Amino acid sequence: xxxxxxxxxxxxxxxxxxxxxxxxxxxxxxxxxxxxxxxxxxxxxxxxxxxxxxxxxxxxxxxxxxxxxxxxxxxxxxxxxxxxxxxxxxxxxxxxxxxxxxxxxxxxxxxxxxxxxxxxxxxxxxxxxxxxxxxxxxxxxxxxxxxxxxxxxxxxxxxxxxxxxxxxxxxxxxxxxxxxxxxxxxxxxxxxxxxxxxxxxxxxxxxxxxxxxxxxxxxx
Amino acid sequence: xxxxxxxxxxxxxxxxxxxxxxxxxxxxxxxxxxxxxxxxxxxxxxxxxxxxxxxxxxxxxxxxxxxxxxxxxxxxxxxxxxxxxxxxxxxxxxxxxxxxxxxxxxxxxxxxxxxxxxxxxxxxxxxxxxxxxxxxxxxxxxxxxxxxxxxxxxxxxxxxxxxxxxxxxxxxxxxxxxxxxxxxxxxxxxxxxxxxxxxxxxxxxxxxxxxxxxxxxxxxxxxxxxxxxxxxxxxxxxxxxxxxxxxxxxxxxxxxxxxxxxxxxxxxxxxxxxxx
Amino acid sequence: xxxxxxxxxxxxxxxxxxxxxxxxxxxxxxxxxxxxxxxxxxxxxxxxxxxxxxxxxxxxxxxxxxxxxxxxxxxxxxxxxxxxxxxxxxxxxxxxxxxxxxxxxxxxxxxxxxxxxxxxxxxxxxxxxxxxxxxxxxxxxxxxxxxxxxxxxxxxxxxxxxxxxxxxxxxxxxxxxxxxxxxxxxxxxxxxxxxxxxxxxxxxxxxxxxxxxxxxxxxxxxxxxxxxxxxxxxxxxxxxxxxxxxxxxxxxxxxxxxxxxxxxxxxxxxxxxxxxxxxxxxxxxxxxxxxxxxxxxxxxxxxxxxxxxxxxxxxxxxxxxxxxxxxxxxxxxxxxxxxxx
Numbered sequence: 154x155x156x157x158x159x160x161x162x163x164x165x166x167x168x169x170x171x172x173x174x175x176x177x178x179x180x181x182x183x184x185x186x187x188x189x190x191x192x193x194x195x196x197x198x199x200x201x202x203x204x205x206x207x208x209x210x211x212x213x214x215x216x217x218x219x220x221x222x223x224x225x226x227x228x229x230x231x232x233x234x235x236x237x238x239x240x241x242x243x244x245x246x247x248x249x250x251x252x253x254x255x256x257x258x259x260x261x262x263x264x265x266x267x268x269x270x271x272x273x274x275x276x277x278x279x280x281x282x283x284x285x286x287x288x289x290x291x292x293x294x295x296x297x298x299x300x301x302x303x304x305x306x307x308x309x310x311x312x313x314x315x316x317x318x319x320x321x322x323x324x325x326x327x328x329x330x331x332x333x334x335x336x337x338x339x340x341x342x343x344x345x346x347x348x349x350x351x352x353x354x355x356x357x358x359x360x361x362x363x364x365x366x367x368x369x370x371x372x373x
Numbered sequence: 374x375x376x377x378x379x380x381x382x383x384x385x386x387x388x389x390x391x392x393x394x395x396x397x398x399x400x401x402x403x404x405x406x407x408x409x410x411x412x413x414x415x416x417x418x419x420x421x422x423x424x425x426x427x428x429x430x431x432x433x434x435x436x437x438x439x440x441x442x443x444x445x446x447x448x449x450x451x452x453x454x455x456x457x458x459x460x461x462x463x464x465x466x467x468x469x470x471x472x473x474x475x476x477x478x479x480x481x482x483x484x485x486x487x488x489x490x491x492x493x494x495x496x497x498x499x500x501x502x503x504x505x506x507x508x509x510x511x512x513x514x515x516x517x518x519x520x521x522x523x524x525x526x527x528x529x530x531x532x533x534x535x536x537x538x539x540x541x542x543x544x545x546x547x548x549x550x551x552x553x554x555x556x557x558x559x560x561x562x563x564x565x566x567x568x569x570x571x572x573x574x575x576x577x578x579x580x581x582x583x584x585x586x587x588x589x590x591x592x593x594x595x596x597x598x599x600x601x602x603x604x605x606x607x608x609x610x611x612x613x614x615x616x617x618x619x620x621x622x623x624x625x626x627x628x629x630x631x632x633x634x635x636x637x638x639x640x641x642x643x644x645x646x647x648x649x
Numbered sequence: 650x651x652x653x654x655x656x657x658x659x660x661x662x663x664x665x666x667x668x669x670x671x672x673x674x675x676x677x678x679x680x681x682x683x684x685x686x687x688x689x690x691x692x693x694x695x696x697x698x699x700x701x702x703x704x705x706x707x708x709x710x711x712x713x714x715x716x717x718x719x720x721x722x723x724x725x726x727x728x729x730x731x732x733x734x735x736x737x738x739x740x741x742x743x744x745x746x747x748x749x750x751x752x753x754x755x756x757x758x759x760x761x762x763x764x765x766x767x768x769x770x771x772x773x774x775x776x777x778x779x780x781x782x783x784x785x786x787x788x789x790x791x792x793x794x795x796x797x798x799x800x801x802x803x804x805x806x807x808x809x810x811x812x813x814x815x816x817x818x819x820x821x822x823x824x825x826x827x828x829x830x831x832x833x834x835x836x837x838x839x840x841x842x843x844x845x846x847x848x849x850x851x852x853x854x855x856x857x858x859x860x861x862x863x864x865x866x867x868x869x870x871x872x873x874x875x876x877x878x879x880x881x882x883x884x885x886x887x888x889x890x891x892x893x894x895x896x897x898x899x900x901x902x903x904x905x906x907x908x909x910x911x912x913x914x915x916x917x918x919x920x921x922x923x924x925x926x927x928x929x930x931x932x933x934x935x936x937x938x939x940x941x942x943x944x945x946x947x948x949x950x951x952x953x954x955x956x957x958x959x960x961x962x963x964x965x966x967x968x969x970x971x972x973x974x975x976x977x978x979x980x981x982x983x984x985x986x987x988x989x990x
Contacts, residue, residue, distance in 0.1 A: 222608075223608070413770070456758075456783060459775065480879065482877055482878065489873065491870065493868070493873070505880075509878065509879060559877075562878060
C-alpha cells in the first residue's frame with residue numbers, strides 16, 4: 154500500500170473513532186434522560202472535551218494531508234468531506250451535552266409525564282447518526298439518501314411532541330418549566346438528525362462528486 | 374527584509390501539537406558547520422549550518438542555481454573532480470570530518486552513495502552493474518555476489534521485474550527501471566547515507582511515484598538526502614526540508630512546518646510560487 | 650472589375666518546375682560523382698584481378714623467387730610483410746592507446762590557457778600548488794597533442810630517413826658499441842626491428858587520435874557513476890572506459906595498421922631487401938616486403954615482359970591482404986559493438 158493510502162486510512166480511523174465517541178455520547182444522553190440518572194448526565198458533559206480534542210486532531214491531520222500529499226479526485230473529496238463532517242459530529246456531541254444539561258435540570262423535579270415521543274425521536278436521531286457514519290465508511294450514496302429522506306419523519310415527530318407538550322403547558326402553569334425543557338430536548342434531537350443529514354450530503358459528494366445540499370429536493 | 378539580509382537559522386526542537394505524536398529527536402548523521410564552497414574565486418555556498426538526522430529523508434529545495442546540488446555533491450566530495458573547486462568548513466558524517474587532510478575520498482564514497490539525475494547504468498549486464506561496487510572492493514566469491522545482487526534489487530523494488538534476465542544488458546530497461554537499477558547499484562556497497570540528485574526528474578509520473586515510494590521505504594535503513602526542484606515531491610517524501618537560495622540556507626525545519634507555516638517570508642514566497 | 654485576378658502571380662506549375670529542374674540537376678551531378686568513383690575503383694581492381702588472380706597459384710605464394718626475380722613465388726615477401734606488421738602493431742598500439750588514455754583521462758580538460766589563468770588568479774588562496782600542477786599537466790598535454798598532429802603530417806620518406814639516422818645509426822650503433830665486440834655490426838643495420846619502429850612512429854598519430862575519439866564517446870556520467878561507487882580513476886578506466894570504447898580503439902588500431910602495412914618509403918632504408926635467400930629468423934634480420942617487391946619488380950627488373958605477370962600477382966596479393974585486414978577490422982568492430990549493447 155502506498156504510504157499516502159496509509160495516511161488516508163489513518164484519517165478514516167480517526168473519524169470513525171470520533172464517530173464512535175459521538176454515538177456513545179448520544180446513547181448515554183438518552184439513558185440519562187430516560188433513567189433520570191444525573192451521574193450519567195455528568196459523565197457525558199465531562200466527556201465532551203475528548204470529543205473536542207478529536208476534532209482538533211482531525212483538523213490538523215486533514216490540513217497536513219493536503220499540504221503534504223496533494224490529494225486529487227476522490228482522495229481530495231474524501232479529505233474535504235472529512236473536514237466538513239468533523240464539525241458536524243462535534244456539534245452533535247454538543248447537542249448531547251445540552252440534552253444532559255436539561256435532563257439534570259428535569260431530575261430536580263418529578264417527571265412530568267411518561268415519555269413516549271421523545272424517546273422515539275431520540276432513537277431515530279441516534280439511528281440516523283449511526284447510519285450516516287456507516288454510509289461514510291462504505292461510501293454508500295444510496296444509504297445516505299435514505300437517511301436524508303427520514304429527516305422529514307423526524308421533523309413531524311418533533312412537531313407532534315411539541316404540540317403534546319403545549320397542551321400540558323396550557324393545562325397547568327406549573328408544568329411550563331418542565332414542558333419547555335422537554336421541548337428543548339426534542340429540538341436538540343431534531344438538530345442531531347439535521348446533522349446526520351448534513352453528513353449524508355457529504356457522503357453523496359464524496360461518492361458521486363455531486364453537491365446536493367441546499368437543493369430543493371432536500372428542503373424540509 | 375531584503376534578500377541579502379536573511380540569515381539561516383537551524384530549526385528548534387519539534388513543538389508538540391495536538392493529535393500529533395512528537396517525534397523523538399533523531400541522532401544526527403551529518404553535521405555541517407560553517408561550510409563555504411568556491412568555484413575558483415566565486416563563492417557559491419555561504420556559511421551553511423545544518424544537522425541532518427539519521428534514517429530520515431531530508432530534502433533540499435530552492436530555485437535553479439541556488440547551490441543545492443553543489444551542496445549535495447560536497448557531501449560525498451564529488452566536487453573534487455571539478456577544476457578549481459574548493460571547500461571550507463566542516464562536514465562530518467557520524468562524527469568524522471570529511472574534509473580532514475587524511476581522509477581517503479575513495480573509501481568515503483563507499484559509505485556515502487549517490488544516485489544521479491539522469492540514470493547512468495554501465496553498458497554491462499544488470500548483474501554486473503550491481504556487482505561493480507563489490508568487485509572493486511575485492512569481493513570475488515560468486516555466492517556473496519549473487520546474494521548481494523538479489524538483496525540490492527529487492528531493496529530497490531526491482532527484483533521481481535528483472536530476476537529472470539539478470540545477465541541481459543542494463544540498457545534494455547526502461548527509464549524508471551534504470552533509475553531503480555542505479556539505486557540498487559548504490560545500495561549494493563551498503564552505504565550509510567544515500568544522496569539523490571533529482572532522481573525522478575527525468576521520469577514519467579508512474580515511475581516517479583515508484584521512486585518516491587522506494588525512498589519512503591529506504592529511509593528505515595539509510596539516511597537519505599534528496600535534491601528536488603519539485604516542491605510537492607519534497608512535501609510528499611521528506612521528513613525535513615532545507616530551503617536554499619543564492620548559496621545560503623534560508624530555512625531548515627520539519628517538512629510539515631515548511632509547507633504549512635514557514636518561518637521566513639522568502640520560504641513562503643517560494644513555496645507559494647511567488648518567485649523562482 | 651476583377652482586380653484580384655489580373656494581379657495574380659503566374660500559375661504555380663511553372664515556378665515549381667524551375668526549382669524541380671535545379672533539384673534534379675544537382676542530384677544527378679552527385680550521383681554521377683559516385684558512379685565515377687565506383688567506376689575508377691572497378692577499373693583498377695578489375696584490371697588487377699583479371700591479370701593477377703591467375704597468377705596466384707599455390708606455388709606462387711609458397712615459393713621464393715628465382716631466376717633474378719623473373720620466376721617463382723613471393724613467399725619471403727609475404728612472410729616479411731606479416732612479420733613487419735605484427736612487430737609494428739606490438740610497438741604502436743599499446744603505446745598509442747596508453748598515450749591517448751593519459752591525454753584524455755589524466756590531463757585537465759579545460760586546456761592550457763584556462764588552466765594557466767586559474768593558477769594566476771589564485772594568488773594567496775589555498776590549493777595554489779594543485780592548480781600549478783594542473784597547469785603543468787595541461788602544458789604537457791598541449792605539447793603532446795601538437796607533436797602528434799605534426800607527426801601526422803610528416804611525409805613517409807622523412808620517416809624512413811629518421812629511421813635510418815636515429816634508430817640505425819644512433820641507437821643501433823650505440824647498442825653495438827655497448828654489447829658487441831668492437832667493429833662488429835649487429836644492431837646498427839637495417840632490420841625488422843628498426844623498420845617496425847619506424848612504421849610504428851608513422852601509425853602512432855592515427856592510433857592516438859582514434860583512441861581519444863573513442864574515449865570521448867564514453868559519456869562523462871558513466872565515469873561519475875563509477876567514482877561515486879568508490880572506484881579510483883584507474884579502476885574506472887579499466888572497468889568502464891576502456892571496455893566502453895573498445896570498438897573505437899580497435900577501429901583506430903586496425904586503421905593505423907593497415908595504413909602502415911602498405912607504406913614503402915619508411916622501410917626503404919631501414920631494412921627492406923630486394924632479394925633474400927632465406928626467411929627472416931630474428932628481429933635483427935632484413936626482410937622482403939610485398940610493397941617493396943612491387944617497386945623492385947617494376948623498376949629493377951632485367952626482363953620487363955617476364956616480370957609483368959609476377960607484378961600483377963604481387964599487387965593482387967597485397968591488395969587482398971589489405972582488404973582482408975580491413976574486413977577483419979569491420980568484423981571485430983561489429984562483434985565488440987554488439988557485445989557492448
